[in-house]
């Protein structure tokens with residue numbers, strides 16, 4: 001395997017990037033133009049940005065021609081994957097929008113969901129998550145194949161690579177443009193430490209942990225998958241290998257640039273934006289439906305949201321040092337958050353405290369609280385009911401299966417944690433098995449509650465909320481309630497509460513049901 | 520063949536058939552006629568039961584009349600089912616065996632659970648107290664929206680059951696450390712014999728008894744049972760006979776009679792619950808009439824819960840009750856002078872909380888079945904010291 005270190009790359013990276021950008025991205029289209037000028041017209045294109053990041057990544061790795069050749073079949077597979085992903089989006093996105101729209105319509109009425117509408121929304125949501133996760137998993141498999149062809153140094157570089165925002169401007173700008181851009185960034189306050197850095201180690205750690213945990217539950221494409229296995233990287237790799245791009249690669253590049261004739265990129269992006277907006281609105285309605293706000297509460301919340309929005313505008317347009325600082329903004333926002341919490345009753349506060357957004361809230365007939373992912377021990381009760389009657393060997397298998405499922409849902413356990421959890425499950429099953437049927441019936445809920453798995457992601461969200469509050473920063477109440485999309489939802493709910501809000505379904509259907517049941 | 524059974528004519532035609540003829544009719548009707556089959560299920564069971572030997576524990580019913588020819592007339596509920604040898608009553612739980620009237624499924628509950636007393640619902644009885652809740656299959660009402668139809672609309676001996684004689688029920692409750700035994704999920708009227716024996720044993724052991732019932736029952740058996748009961752929540756399901764006949768397969772008068780009986784002739788703590796079904800019983804004028812009746816006949820201190828309907832059983836084509844409907848029902852009841860009016864089966868909602876009827880102070884804050892705050896001290900409002908009606912210790 002070739003061993004080329006980063007130090008062997010003597011040319012300044014920015015110069016090389018600009019040169020490569022001109023060479024790879026625009027060879028045919030604008031051969032005579034000055035690369036930065038030509039690229040500047042196209043900086044709005046995602047494809048170009050992706051291509052530049054891909055170049056930056058490859059420069060970091062310093063791939064040899066032999067390596068590039070070895071990787072080409074993998075790139076071809078990645079291109080196939082990309083085309084297939086686009087095809088799946090074309091098939092599912094319009095349906096997703098349709099299903100979410102129907103769900104939203106019923107959500108707005110707050111009279112429950114037709115089983116068909118509810119099932120469909122949950123189905124397309126799951127499908128969307130599956131498509132995303134499957135793509136990530138498939139790309140990461142390809143990434144593993146690329147990994148085989150890299151040297152240890154390259155592997156390390158790939159692992160540690162962080163996309164540089166400057167990579168794009170390095171490739172695009174002249175020196176004076178860079179200076180101008182830097183001055184703009186300084187004016188916007190971007191030269192200061194990252195925006196979320198607030199000097200609180202606990203809070204930073206919790207945030208980092210949350211991000212890691214999220215990545216461990218939902219497979220995300222790694223750096224190689226993101227930067228090297230993108231069609232945007234294909235052009236460079238084929239040039240590096242000195243080979244012609246096959247048809248599938250050309251098609252994938254075209255697809256990433258413009259989409260396909262039956263599902264143009266523009267439409268794909270539009271659909272994605274629409275689906276995301278619908279999903280956000282559904283979440284807002286779910287929360288409002290679940291909280292059962294009174295008119296007075298809604299009026300107060302809308303008033304507070306207006307204030308919060310004004311604050312956000314003030315922060316956005318402030319010019320340091322005289323303008324509003326983030327600290328001032330946080331303090332004012334916390335005041336609004338406290339005012340919002342004062343407007344809620346203890347039950348609503350309790351719900352908000354445990355609220356975790358969820359597209360289709362699970363129905364739990366034992367508990368009328370149906371908002372977010374309300375905790376429900378029904379599944380654990382059933383599991384326990386089965387396990388208590390099984391022989392020990394079978395119980396161990398059940399525990400293994402359960403742990404595997406939990407790791408899949410919530411991320412991997414540490415070795416100590418895994419052992420603790422296994423022992424808890426084992427002990428609880430034994431306890432349940434020692435009980436007679438009546439005793440178990442009376443204690444099953446308590447036992448199930450004791451072994452109910454905790455979702456570490458949700459715990460972290462709670463911890464971040466608490467740490468933020470301790471640092472006088474706004475927490476979840478502001479995040480979930482004090483934003484302008486929520487104001488719109490609240491305004492409609494207010495109208496519904498004060499105006500005529502009759503049952504939407506007809507009496508005729510009802511009578512038919514009554515007749516069929518008793519006559 | 521039952522004579523003079525109080526079922527309506529439409530089902531009497533089914534009773535009059537032999538099993539063979541009945542099954543023939545059924546197949547001619549086509550099994551796809553689901554609605555018909557659903558009603559006929561009960562009758563089918565009844566027809567089949569006549570030819571099937573009875574098994575399982577049972578206890579003789581206390582209230583019945585022997586008729587000539589080995590028939591019995593049940594005296595528990597206003598239906599007064601007349602049953603020939605081997606026939607089962609409308610509740611699916613009482614049967615004529617050899618000219619004697621038996622309660623089927625005795626000591627064989629299909630549900631045993633630990634629930635808070637709020638589940639009944641009871642708002643003014645030992646807030647937050649844990650109960651051992653017991654239910655036996657069967658019910659003398661056939662509500663189209665029944666939330667527990669799998670148990671209530673089934674023959675008790677056809678369900679998966681526990682073996683729990685009354686003294687063992689009390690022992691189980693004591694072991695669990697609960698102070699209250701509850702009858703909920705199905706109607707104790709259908710398993711009155713067992714419920715009463717458990718209540719008697721519980722009284723001896725100083726445990727309390729609470730019950731949720733549709734109260735479609737004759738005064739005599741009701742009083743006999745109620746003397747051992749500490750609190751009872753009666754489902755006043757609607758306020759027109761039409762509603763009761765269409766939705767519950769019962770009659771309004773029988774239920775009103777039970778409510779006044781409990782209110783005026785017993786020491787039982789009484790609460791009422793009205794499940795508001797969109798387009799069926801949500802008419803404000805009828806609600807006004809109902810709360811007026813409650814005020815005149817039961818008093819303004821009896822808590823009234825307006826419960827949210829959730830599509831269930833045979834009424835799945837209806838929406839859930841709009842929150843505004845529940846809120847306006849509460850307003851109507853308060854305007855009529857009722858002091859403690861609640862929303863139920865909806866959370867978090869301010870209507871589920873208890874406020875002092877005198878000074879408006881917040882007394883109990885609830886979230887679903889959970890008590891978040893309870894400020895009642897010695898049965899009084901902590902602010903104005905007014906006594907709050909209810910059982911607080």
Ligand SMILES: [Zn+2]
Nearest residue numbers: 875878900903
């Ligand atoms: Zn008071």
